[in-house]
Amino acid sequence: MTRTKAPLTIDPEVLGELLDGRWAAQRRRARALAADPATVPPDTGDLGELREATLSGVKALAASGSTRLALPESRGGRNDHAGYVAGFEETVVASPSLQVKAGVQFGLFGGAIQHLGNAEQHAQWLEPAQSGALLGCFAMTEIGHGSDVASLGTTAVYDPAAEEFVIRTPFPAAAKEYIGNAAAHGRAAIVFAQLVTAGVDHGVHAFFVPIRDESGRPLPGITIEDDGRKGGLLGVDNGRLSFDGVRIPRTHLLNRYGDVAADGTYSSPIDSPGRRFFTMLGTLVQGRVSLDGAAVVASKLGLDIAVRYGLQRRQFTGASDTDEVVLMDYQQHQRRLMPLIAETYANALAHEVLLESFQRVFSGEDDSDEARQVLETQAAGFKATTTWAALDILQECREACGGAGFMSENRLTGLRGDLDVYVTFEGDNTVLLQLVGKRLLQDYSAEFKNIDFGGVARFLGTQAAEHSLYRSGLANVGRTIGELLTPALNEKRIRSGKLQQVLLSSRVDAMVADLAGRLRPAAKMSQAAAAELFNEQQHELVNAARAYIELLKWEALNQAMHTFDDRPEHADEAKTLRRIRDLYGLTLIERNIGWHIMYGRLSMNRARQVGPTINRLCAKLAGNAGELVAAFGYGPEQRRATIAEGIEQQRQDEAREHYRQARARADYPVDEKVLYQQKRQQSRQESSAR
Template identity: 35%
Template sequence: MEQTETRIRSILSHLTPTSLLETVNTSAVAAADTNQTAAAVSAPPIIDKQRTQISKWDKDEFRDFLEVNAAYKPVRAKLNELLRDPLFAPVYNMTVEQWRELTLQRAVKVIRSGLISISEFNRDPMKYLISMETINMSDSSLSVKLGVHFSLFGNAVLNLGTEKHHLKYLKDIDTWKLPGCFGMTELGHGSNVQGVETTATYDKDTQEFIINTPSDSAQKFWIGNAALHGQACSVFAQLYIGGVHYGVHVFVVPIRNPDGSIAENVRIMDNGHKLGLQGVDNGRIWFNNKRIPRDNLLNKFGDVQPDGTYVTSIPSKTKRFGSMVAPLVGGRVLIASSALYATKMALIIATRFATNRRQFGNKNQEIPIIQYLTHQRRLFPLIAATVAYNFPINHLKLIYCEPNKTAQNVKDVHVWASGIKAVVTWHKTHTLQTVRECCGGQGFSSFNQIPALKSDLEIDMTYEGDNHVLLQQVSRYLLVELQKGRYNVTLSNHGSKIYNADFQLHCLKWKESHLVQTLSTKIMTALDQGRGLEYSWNDNLDLVTALGKAHIERITLETFQASIKKASLNIQPALELCRNLFFSTKVVDDLGFYLCNDGMTQETAVKVQESINLLCGDMLPHALDLVNSFDVPEQYIHAPIAKADYIQEFRYGLQRKY
């Protein structure tokens, strides 16, 4: 027994080498506002000469490089100043009613500042996107409440309506005189908007539309701003004229009177307590022969003349519907961008805490937990991926904000927005869960921000399109491109230069190509066997989802590398480190696919697998600087564990209430 204990002690001494303990710099703590470098430790020896080594790099330039457009810094600065008002300070332990009241006060404060306007949605969409993602860093409920009012209700009036609607509604939308909500989702229909049950029947005798909820499954459900504050709703309904069905159209329907009372022939109920976003008053709406004027039809793509004649420049119901929902893609752009900022905030908090939090080691010199490989393997790939996703999102913003879009631009925006929204919100959710665990019990405290980010942003993966459904849209596009001969197939993928950008791109392109060809073959075979397209598609939804994700991973690496080529030598090494770790992690996550389909030799697969530990070692001395160089204003990081001395933050008798 004594010999066994001696042997265990010997093994443990090797697991905690003296050389590691001696290299810990006990004075290196996370000074958030000075970008102080993390505790310096000896990185693992360099084995592969292909790996880019980092010595010094420009943190301020790195931060600027992540910004989509430096010209909009004043926009963010003005909002940052407004959001320093005590009204926006963190508050905890509120009831749902208190949350909603505070969110309303904050919304009115922002609107009255004049810093956000629905008219800017088209005139300067980049300004609008940057404004909303900044607000989301301060308060997710506020961002969603304003987003429902401006991005959804206001955007519907702006881009589905015509001049008469603009003159009648836009000024009141901009001033909150007409608080709005967005009536698309029903209890029985969410993603399948073309299948909504609400009806709008034209009465030519009175020149009115009669809005009806024909069943309980047709009730408008999860409608933001509906439970308390909304006065008008942009309602998606099936249009009928003289018994003829003309497909889904959108109508402005009053749901409350100016005094706040519920409008005649409208019923509203509260959706009640939710997982998060307690400040948003989600509600349910029913219509019982609710009559509205003919002019309340948002008629940009289809109109009804006084005598009941239907006129449109797009005869096809499906194409007309596509034109109606196309302007709403901006919501997906904003969700993806805001999700990435939430991810950055969480990683800032977790990495600073990991640098300061000490556990195990010598009695008087415990080791910062960031030194442990298990911690690095959890955090560092997430940091690398967050940097990587910054660039396709920036590209998406640019093509979305392009003033004179071509048909291809419009298609690209739709495909990119659908796929990136899905992949980045999943990345955000995985990151938030991981950092919650990495911060231990502190990650469970609301004061440390992570729980609020987790609960408030959980809905990202569902609203504005369920992620799995969105990836189907991406895959459908790729199949069409393949069938039309516009998809360039990558046939083989053998090579071993795992830190070479061309090899990395070839690798991800091969995976995408293999998936699109396999999916196409399976569907065509099923069709040849007499199975319908709907059934053959459903039988291969696993491949459909995998293909959508593979496409986004490929374009992420592609845009990332294109950006690295434009970067100065001051920051290229830091960017390349993130690119290498992003690539290795994505390949290892799906290593079975590569090996099973002869997409990579076993020797190369082993190299990629082993590279993650090496790259984590390379990132260790720079991880804190990387997250501190994220483009997140310091005012939004108020977690005690993100402070330079988190123990001091929790001393007994401290006036701050935790």
Template identity: 45%
Template sequence: MSESPQVTVDVPALSRLLDGEHAEVRNLVRKNLVEQADVLDDQVHLDATAFRERVKDVIQHMASTGATGLGFPQEHGGGGNVGASIAAFETLAFGDLSVLVKAGVQFGLFGGAVLQLGTKRHHDAYLRDLIEARLLGCFAMTESGHGSNVQHLGTVATYDVETREFVITTTTESARKDYIGNAAAHASHAAVFAVLEIDGESQGVHAFVVPIRDAEGHDLPGVRTGDDGAKMGLHGVDNGRLWFDGVRVPRENLLNRYADVSEDGVYSSDIENPDRRFFTMLGTLVQGRVSVGGAGVSASKVALTIAVKYALKRRQFGAPGSDEEELLLDYGLHQRRLLPRLATSYALHFAQEVLVAQLHQASTDPDYPERDRRALESRAAGTKALATWHATDSIQEGREACGGAGYLAANRFAALKADTDVFTTFEGDNHVLLQLVAKGLLTDYSTNFEELDQFGVARFVADLAVETVIERTAVHKLLERLRDVLPSSDDGSDEPTLLDPDYQLAMLRWREEHVLSGVARRLKRGIDGGTDPVAVFSQVQDHVIHAARSHMERLVLEAFTDKVAAASEDPNHDVLAAVRDLYALSTIEADRAWWMEHGRLSSARSKAVTREVNALCRRLRPVADDLVDGFAIPPEMLRAEMLEQGY
């Protein structure tokens, strides 16, 4: 196999391409990060109490620059641009992640709830102060006994007609609000999610603005706050617990965009179906998942930048008889450890770019189709899952690739590992999110299906004609397309077709559709056989997750392929194509057992994929430093002593 021509990188042009249309916003955040760079040292040296105060100060400073309010309406002091807001958040993730998460709680979760679930009276009362970080809030949804299953929260809000107030109560110990950022020390208000009851009848989960502390920071009557204590990471975020003992708030504190209660206690909503109303309310908060996914990609960029730069300085062993040791990155195994993950970071960056563009369009177009909105929510869930799992994996591999030096707190990996670990479970557990993705795939975003929980999914699929699902997926057509791009021989000799984007995409499409139709068949076969639908669904959950992950990996590759095609005149087109090839083939390689089991990859072809991945790593090795420099991470954010040492 002959080696491909050497690629080169125009780093400034690459940074411009990655920064996209919001380069100015990203540069503002970079400037803020550099100005507050000492927070990275504070994270290591300050105790938790002092560091929480330091992080709060950083948040308030950044709010004063306008960098944190870009997604809010201009009439309330924001920037009126959701896309710019996500770009700012992604860039903020280059710095200390306690700052990132506290900003996400304040402006994304609490602010997002007020903006998206409230109406003009709430916007006028709260937005300007929360945008400027004068009013700090928290997002009180999760309970000790209920995380992802929000529909069954234990907190109850009962309407008192005589006083025209809602009475909010923590009904059991398991109904306490838990893991709530900003709740332990700094929040004066909370967006509290509770089951609304009127005359003993439940109207489902709704959100309320509830004051929890006075101006001196003391708990208000009926409110009890607590500290969650030491955590694995994010020591600058005051995660806490909330209990409500008959706390009364005015009727106007109900966030009433989708439902309201009149003074005399009459409930009304334009969305009659309570399940659809619930999912509509949660759907408006999709920006949080988009933001977390983007932050995960940024964290992986930081880790891989440090690891690559260390591998270009540190030497170890050498050729027999040579006095000079080899650079770590000259070893094929080290390239294998870092460069496919670097390619995945690029792929997820461009997938995130597509997602953010869709979110921005949905936020500005009042006529954005409901079908597209559901697809957006599904894509946000899946992208968040892949991106945060990738962050966890890349940070761990980067740490190991730096040996003992990577274990030192002075080299950032300790904070990166500890602070990002929760990304895989907040804003939705990743496995639950992938089940949401699969739910949409199984029914082509059926209006009926969107209202069901995971057990309702199984019962609904029992009524589906599996032939319809198979016809929708058009597996036979995909097989025909795949045969058109498969090599003519099966001995691995026709290897150049491995670099054909059509071949790469056809492989991922075929897997996605095959796994999806298999899930539908298994569900229907089990239920037709008399097995309880809940049990059937539990038995095929591994296939459900595989279907969703296959779908998302295909979308990621499509986004990367489209970006490379659109950049045909860009000076970095060839290197981007090589990085795309590395992502595609390493993805196929990672699941090659499945393709071999299903007759789509011979043993010879599988070996050819591995050889090509190795060749791509060797091809990209000379430009690895340029590829990480393209992320334009401020040097102050790398803060790794080992990069300053001579070896």
């Protein structure tokens, strides 16, 4: 009823090429592999069966050769770190359990050996790890310390007489917890522990520690416990590791950033312990990058299923007394799904920007401190906001599909359950956004460097004037930013990209400036008082970080929109991308409309135009909803959801026809509900038999 009457003519493959980006070939190969039954674990089974099936998928990935892409050319790889991650993310289509277990094996266990180890260690362990011959764990998280890695309790004390490290869990809270591959399959672990030599603690370092013998039994001094069933990811064997005086050779220290000589002398190419610690952790940023991309893939898959169902499912009569209305024709259905498609497009295109940064740093093209800081900030912020978005998107897709969406066979509940933990591993999202916020404040303070006193005074004067304008009632006397830029603000003007960028960026600027002003007194406070002041601003810090990441994603979408500027044959694709950009931008503005009004960015009159404009954009995009999700590149073999293939609608149509035929007879024996259930059960049995 409310979809546009003249949908654009767009080619899903053209949009798909844009979304798949530079590493499209790796993505498409991974999607094909995800359709292979060897990589798809069963939907049901006990923990042991699900874990073994997931392990088989990990071995199938290794056999495909894709796990070697990130290796250096000297090791038979291509030094293609982003290509490896891009393909690896798509394994979510087969199973999130497969993606996580493979990530532990090849990205974390193998990645730690590659990025923290030396050439000799590479020769000994890297090839077996990346081929799946040596199954391993990444033992960082402890019961008592999750995100606070620097305070881990596990110790590795060097014994110079034996030239060995002694690994110990000194108290129960130091046990390694939630460790993937630990409960059943891992034979070795990369253990993060406090390195102590000659009585001096040199901070957290990584050690290669065997944990099982060839028959699978725990080695002496190692206790392994099974975490059992979780809320999702049942194919991943998470467990707990404890160490009681476990001895390993000195050469098992992964010593790229810190080494111990035979006599116990410690050395490092990085003098500062703090900088050494963050440099070491920075080499492991791949986990956050891949989680960001995996969350995008799950969002695409959920929307693909929900939109296809919404284009088929009919409910209630509207414009006709006899014909029921397709769900996608209802405005509220458009409102619940179209903004999510726009957000997913933004997340996907922003992820391509992140992959570019990742490739530059890890290929050695630009391994500067500045490039690494940009990558770490992007990875932290994108992972946090995208994984949160994925949970919201999958839940909305589930609800948009009604009871059918709650059936396991249609995957939406399983995907959401599996992705739930993504928001807390590889860094709790709230903690990651605090990291982003701190970097924003650091960049803000850098503006004061190399400026004379007069310059600083002018800068602060400008800030004071700006805050006076936007915090006082004077701002509402017709001097808002939106009205200054667009005096006659109609629908087309409120969709102005320039206006959206100004509104989004000025919000970030004001929030960061406000934070900096509130935190400035901390420099003259005691440590305790400064910590309390910072704690009081924690909520505002997280909000500012989130606003900044949303701006980056909008900019990525805006930049991608211009891809077709010089390609007139793709005018409709260009128009579609502009609608997607505008919908994403205006949805962000609507989400924080109170802030924009309070700070004088939009007048009440202008703010009232945002909602109706979003409604019109949703209706226009709904006319091409099928093409927008087809651009994601998934087929029936990847979706594996009956409601997405018209089967559920076919069942309902057949049941209705049986009901009509029964009503036509004078002696029909059963009511509509029984007939419907009988026909639906028959269709299910026929589908299963096929």
